[in-house]
Amino acid sequence: MGDTAKFIVEGKEVESPILKGSVGPDVIDIRKLYAQTGAFTYDPGFTSTASCESALTYIDGDEGVLLHRGYPIGQLAENSSFMEVCYLLLNGELPSAAELDGFTRTITRHTMVHEQLSSFFKGFRRDAHPMAIMVGVVGALSAFYHDSTDISDPVQRRISAHRLIAKIPTIAAMAYKYSVGQPFVYPDNKLSYAGNFLRMTFGVPAEEYEVVPAVEKAMDRIFILHADHEQNASTSTVRLAGSSGANPFACVAAGIACLWGPAHGGANEACLNMLREIGTPDKIPHYIERAKDKNDPFRLMGFGHRVYKNRDPRATVMQKTVREVFDALNVQDPLFETALRLEEIALNDPYFIEKKLFPNVDFYSGIILSAIGFPTTMFTVLFALARTVGWVAQWNEMIEDPSQKIGRPRQLYTGPTQRDYVPVGQR
Numbered sequence: 001m002g003d004t005a006k007f008i009v010e011g012k013e014v015e016s017p018i019l020k021g022s023v024g025p026d027v028i029d030i031r032k033l034y035a036q037t038g039a040f041t042y043d044p045g046f047t048s049t050a051s052c053e054s055a056l057t058y059i060d061g062d063e064g065v066l067l068h069r070g071y072p073i074g075q076l077a078e079n080s081s082f083m084e085v086c087y088l089l090l091n092g093e094l095p096s097a098a099e100l101d102g103f104t105r106t107i108t109r110h111t112m113v114h115e116q117l118s119s120f121f122k123g124f125r126r127d128a129h130p131m132a133i134m135v136g137v138v139g140a141l142s143a144f145y146h147d148s149t150d151i152s153d154p155v156q157r158r159i160s161a162h163r164l165i166a167k168i169p170t171i172a173a174m175a176y177k178y179s180v181g182q183p184f185v186y187p188d189n190k191l192s193y194a195g196n197f198l199r200m201t202f203g204v205p206a207e208e209y210e211v212v213p214a215v216e217k218a219m220d221r222i223f224i225l226h227a228d229h230e231q232n233a234s235t236s237t238v239r240l241a242g243s244s245g246a247n248p249f250a251c252v253a254a255g256i257a258c259l260w261g262p263a264h265g266g267a268n269e270a271c272l273n274m275l276r277e278i279g280t281p282d283k284i285p286h287y288i289e290r291a292k293d294k295n296d297p298f299r300l301m302g303f304g305h306r307v308y309k310n311r312d313p314r315a316t317v318m319q320k321t322v323r324e325v326f327d328a329l330n331v332q333d334p335l336f337e338t339a340l341r342l343e344e345i346a347l348n349d350p351y352f353i354e355k356k357l358f359p360n361v362d363f364y365s366g367i368i369l370s371a372i373g374f375p376t377t378m379f380t381v382l383f384a385l386a387r388t389v390g391w392v393a394q395w396n397e398m399i400e401d402p403s404q405k406i407g408r409p410r411q412l413y414t415g416p417t418q419r420d421y422v423p424v425g426q427r
């Protein structure tokens with residue numbers, strides 16, 4: 001590709017610059033196209049459109065690559081910690097030991113929520129879906145932490161980012177506790193981010209809660225795997241909400257609402273249900289045939305991805321983590337054997353090979369979360385918890401971008417053209 005792209009619109013030729021990123025496809029800059037030609041571009045679902053410039057996360061879906069600030073997800077999941085990944089996403093570089101220590105301390109000291117927020121929970125029905133509670137309570141944070149909603153002040157933006165990352169596990173655990181009718185458990189600052197969350201979720205005041213190190217590590221790794229994923233639907237929602245100048249708590253609540261949808265955050269729940277339905281490995285061929293049948297709506301959940309046309313690098317780490325959690329908890333879930341066999345059979349089937357359908361991050365995550373003790377309704381909440389850092393980092397990057405404008409797409413209008421109003425008696 002040269003440095004410009006040519007468009008011929010109704011005989012008029014115009015040139016648009018081609019922008020180059022550090023890696024990945026070139027981008028045709030069409031910002032002046034409407035002014036030059038009077039035409040819009042049309043791309044519902046953004047399949048060919050870059051909505052922003054970003055230096056956070058890079059995905060090469062054909063090669064199965066996911067990098068945060070340049071670092072491969074496999075290396076981060078193996079060697080890093082969620083706190084370190086949060087620092088990396090927010091600040092652009094890995095922290096020194098002192099910086100990591102300071103950041104972890106800051107996050108730990110922000111884990112408590114305003115006591116009045118506890119009363120807010122009581123307005124929900126006990127059987128409310130925890131994601132419904134998350135949307136409401138996270139949005140309500142802007143009412144409780146008004147002092148950090150001045151988005152033009154970088155210091156306040158940093159404080160609100162820290163508050164969101166620190167308080168989201170407390171709120172997620174409270175949403176769970178409320179649904180099972182148990183008392184809220186206050187954070188314990190002696191524990192790690194993941195350990196604290198496990199204790200707030202599964203601990204009860206009557207007993208000392210022992211954090212199992214392997215489960216704590218697995219939880220931390222699951223958070224790392226979900227921390228950011230470029231301009232996905234919920235992140236784009238956060239950016240769009242933020243483009244009007246809305247405060248970060250309101251924007252993250254919008255992201256949570258988008259994540260709730262089954263095409264986005266809800267797939268691991270669907271995958272676990274599918275594995276339960278399949279049950280034993282001998283039933284797999286029947287379900288593989290169903291997945292391949294064009295007249296059957298059944299799909300192999302946890303397989304395929306809009307961007308990855310190769311193995312989702314997060315799925316590889318997830319599969320390894322299942323074994324670690326099972327060993328630590330001495331669990332023998334036959335669903336894991338079914339999942340392994342299903343993966344093997346599907347990956348050798350010409351249908352899945354041709355269509356480049358590989359296991360995605362959701363294929364194994366439900367099995368792990370269920371073994372740890374989470375009900376399926378909490379799966380998407382855990383995703384939201386981990387993705388909060390990605391949302392705030394992307395939101396902050398957008399606010400700092402001098403070319404940022406309010407997000408205002410246009411449309412291909414197909415409704416009636418102008419007509420005159422007819423009084424009701426004459427219709």
Ligand code: ACO
Pocket residue numbers: 263264265267291292298299300301302303304305306307355357360361362
């Ligand atoms: N099982 C069987 N066939 C499939 C599957 C599947 N899981 N996924 C895609 N296909 C087939 C489609 O039928 C289609 O076939 P065709 O070309 O003959 O019509 C072809 O592969 C392409 O599929 P599309 O749906 O067009 O691909 P798209 O990129 O739009 O969809 C999606 C990606 C939604 C993830 C899809 O693969 C799917 O439904 N997978 C199952 C749900 C799932 O696991 N979602 C989690 C995604 S990861 C995440 O959100 C964190």
